[in-house]
Amino acid sequence: MSDLLIIFRKPPVGTSWAREALDLALVGAAFGQQASLVFMGDGVYQLLDNQQPDQVEQKGTQAMMKALPMYDIDQIFVSEESLSERGLTKDQLGFDCELIGQTELQALLKTHKQVFNF
């Protein structure tokens, strides 16, 4: 089991939350802490393909997301309910991640002592 659970609930471009949460995941990994990431709520929008944040002079999160394997961050989960509430399916996402339901989500929170929730 990983040491850190980082929950992403904010969309990728309009604020710096998503980037600053990803920074925390990468720094955690640099500190030798294995991180698991959960995308839920509006955080699932971070996983959409073909984002062009440079159109609005933003960096977005896609480049950082692509760097995750280099930091050995491969436990990436997305809430099935959050996706379906937003009319999205897994095949519309640009990243390989595991669909989880409510029970798995609750178990992830329960089993991690360190949860960072953005």
Added chain:
Amino acid sequence: MILHTVNKSPATSSTLKECLFSASSGDQILLIEDGVYAATQAFSELLRDDLSYFVLQNDMAARGLNSSLISEQWQPVDYQGFVELTEKADSVCSWF
């Protein structure tokens, strides 16, 4: 047992909904700041019956919410009570 804090009004933000969805049976919810509006009668139907519910009374008083406006599931606590809840919980998860 996890203590979850929520600081956003349930009428403008999905924060409380996401917290309630993620909490496990036996967890505790504490409303702070604008989260305290969730303790009013209008939102009592959102609540699950397998969690315990607390509301920070300083934030209630600051917003003119007295006990007649609060539904009965919610137990008011002060800042010392907030600290006591964090002592007893295995971990604290902040929803904002």
Added chain:
Amino acid sequence: MNYSIAIYGGPYSDQSAHSALHFARAVLKREHSIQRVFFYHDGVYNSSALVSPPQDEANVPAQWQELAKEHDIELVVCIAAAVRRGLLDEKEAKRYSKATHNLADGFTLSGLGQLIDAGMTCDRLITFGA
């Protein structure tokens, strides 16, 4: 118990730093210790030496300084979040060729690793989000 606190909101725009101050005082009153307060996201604005509120409003950085001094608490500001928002200590001001610096006394710029470390080493890490 040993606590640390994370603050993500700026003073005078939302309540989080004020809630955290109340909470910190209650933690100390219950005879716990506070190792570190970590300022991230807009929370870094709590560390400005130039904060000048009207007389009837609390000076938030001053209150943190006072509490930290009295109870030996580290006030750590995320360097990456701070520098891009214009909160610089003398060293960073030099590095970026700025004429002046504005990080209040008692606050230290450091890496995000200090937040990870607080989560790993303290009994409780309590976050006040914005």
